[in-house]
Amino acid sequence: MTAKDLALKRRYRTERLMMALVALGTLLAFLVLFLVLAYALFQGVGALNLDFFLKDMRPPGETGGGLRQAIVGTLIVDGLGLLIALPFGLAAGVLLAEYPDHPVNPYLRLLSDTLNGMPAILFGLLAFILIVKPMGGFSGLSGAFALGFLMIPILARSTEGVLSLVPKEIREAGLALGLPRWRVILSLVLPTARAGLITGVLLAFARAAGEAAPLLFTAFGSPLLELNPLKPMDTLPLRLFAFAISPYEDWHRQAWAAGLVLFGLITLTSLLARRASRRRF
Amino acid sequence: MVQEAVDVHMESRNLVVRYGNRVGVGVGGGVSLPLYRHRITALIGPSGCGKTTFLRALNRMHDLTPTARVEGEVLLDGENIYAPGVDPVLVRRRVGMVFQKPTAFPTMSIYDNVAAGLKLVGIRDRKRLDEAVERALKGAALWDEVKDRLRAPASGLSGGQQQRLTIARALAVEPEVLLMDEPTASLDPISTQAIEDLLLTLKEQVTVVIVTHNMQQAARVSDFTAFFLNGEMVEFGPTELLFTKPKDPRTEAYISGRFG
Numbered sequence: 268m269t270a271k272d273l274a275l276k277r278r279y280r281t282e283r284l285m286m287a288l289v290a291l292g293t294l295l296a297f298l299v300l301f302l303v304l305a306y307a308l309f310q311g312v313g314a315l316n317l318d319f320f321l322k323d324m325r326p327p328g329e330t331g332g333g334l335r336q337a338i339v340g341t342l343i344v345d346g347l348g349l350l351i352a353l354p355f356g357l358a359a360g361v362l363l364a365e366y367p368d369h370p371v372n373p374y375l376r377l378l379s380d381t382l383n384g385m386p387a388i389l390f391g392l393l394a395f396i397l398i399v400k401p402m403g404g405f406s407g408l409s410g411a412f413a414l415g416f417l418m419i420p421i422l423a424r425s426t427e428g429v430l431s432l433v434p435k436e437i438r439e440a441g442l443a444l445g446l447p448r449w450r451v452i453l454s455l456v457l458p459t460a461r462a463g464l465i466t467g468v469l470l471a472f473a474r475a476a477g478e479a480a481p482l483l484f485t486a487f488g489s490p491l492l493e494l495n496p497l498k499p500m501d502t503l504p505l506r507l508f509a510f511a512i513s514p515y516e517d518w519h520r521q522a523w524a525a526g527l528v529l530f531g532l533i534t535l536t537s538l539l540a541r542r543a544s545r546r547r548f
Numbered sequence: 549m550v551q552e553a554v555d556v557h558m559e560s561r562n563l564v565v566r567y568g569n570r571v572g573v574g575v576g577g578g579v580s581l582p583l584y585r586h587r588i589t590a591l592i593g594p595s596g597c598g599k600t601t602f603l604r605a606l607n608r609m610h611d612l613t614p615t616a617r618v619e620g621e622v623l624l625d626g627e628n629i630y631a632p633g634v635d636p637v638l639v640r641r642r643v644g645m646v647f648q649k650p651t652a653f654p655t656m657s658i659y660d661n662v663a664a665g666l667k668l669v670g671i672r673d674r675k676r677l678d679e680a681v682e683r684a685l686k687g688a689a690l691w692d693e694v695k696d697r698l699r700a701p702a703s704g705l706s707g708g709q710q711q712r713l714t715i716a717r718a719l720a721v722e723p724e725v726l727l728m729d730e731p732t733a734s735l736d737p738i739s740t741q742a743i744e745d746l747l748l749t750l751k752e753q754v755t756v757v758i759v760t761h762n763m764q765q766a767a768r769v770s771d772f773t774a775f776f777l778n779g780e781m782v783e784f785g786p787t788e789l790l791f792t793k794p795k796d797p798r799t800e801a802y803i804s805g806r807f808g
Contacts, residue, residue, distance in 0.1 A: 439651075443607065445638070445723075
């Protein structure tokens, strides 16, 4: 066996070792996810029944009831938050991607990166000062603002990323037709990137749906179904937190179930996002 | 060639385009080049010689490149398109462009692609749009192939058809000048033939400037040819003369295939 053969053999050995390490790392990452899911399933599935979706929570000590008010509240607060964040997030993303030489962009990029990494509870604090204090009380709307603040930087960066994937030729072809730049962005670039934009929106929604911290002193929580966003509203992560620190066995089970439903909601959103992104253009 | 008085439609004067500190085109005093009305002018030269850079200066496409700077003048019917106060959008409506890669707008139907330049500036009149689309598609020799599926997505067309679609799209806004940047570089010989035939009829309506890598193509379709080398315009003249009796030894070396 020549030295060359030996060297080749060693390379193959290294390759196999690295593959094994990568596989092990992946396995560990999935194991954690699997354990969380399995444990939540084990603990919470008993509390999951039709009542869980159709009835509001019961007072402490009483068994039964559900978390309808939290499920509906999550959709309303998160949905409103998305509506608030969408114009600003999209606009910032368009500015970053379509006007790369704009003087504010370096600051905008730094700001959105910083905001992306900021502890979520600070967005709640901001909404508390800007909305709760002037309005004189907790409300679903203030929670929506807190989640909206959280979503803006996520939307901005995802929009920027998706728009920068649109071929330069599309923009040039539009401009060469004598279209103004804003028209090219609105009618050619954004529609071309539609699938990616939808994906970004859904992922921002999913991210915000799982947040409890920004809602602690904004949406605040409510034991009853509340459809008026000017009143305190419940959401799943808020209720999960409240139940988890309570002393009641039944509430603990419902907290796990809330976790499961949240997990399902986020998985569903991510699946939709993947579906949207698979349709190229 | 028909012997009739030819007048200058567009003209560059001492044109220099810089990218940062690097001169993209215009080495040696800038490019001064007349483009004659209803004639085809070919820009030839090896890769990186500045011919595309020159072409893109003719409808202010360099405005989009932050590092690019244009010096000198480009006259369109005697008016400098780089004069202060001139709206590049209006320039591009008169000077259209077709690119190397066929770029049908992927989200639009064949009809909407051709109508894009009209629809997106607010023209809604159905009848007028229908007429413009039909005229443009006929002008681009694509009408017979697509007239039964105008509502189908443009992305379903072949490369050669898409390129003729982009020509139709450019024609629909009725430009006076059509700039073509290697329009057949990514096409097969049959599609190339179709576009070359098309060019000869197009020049009855528009002035054509075409960048090409292919010297035979330049010889076949163009009335005038400009030879570029290393950012300099070396020679310009009637195509027949330039290919048979080049004045500059560098032109002779290039067209006889000694480099490039």
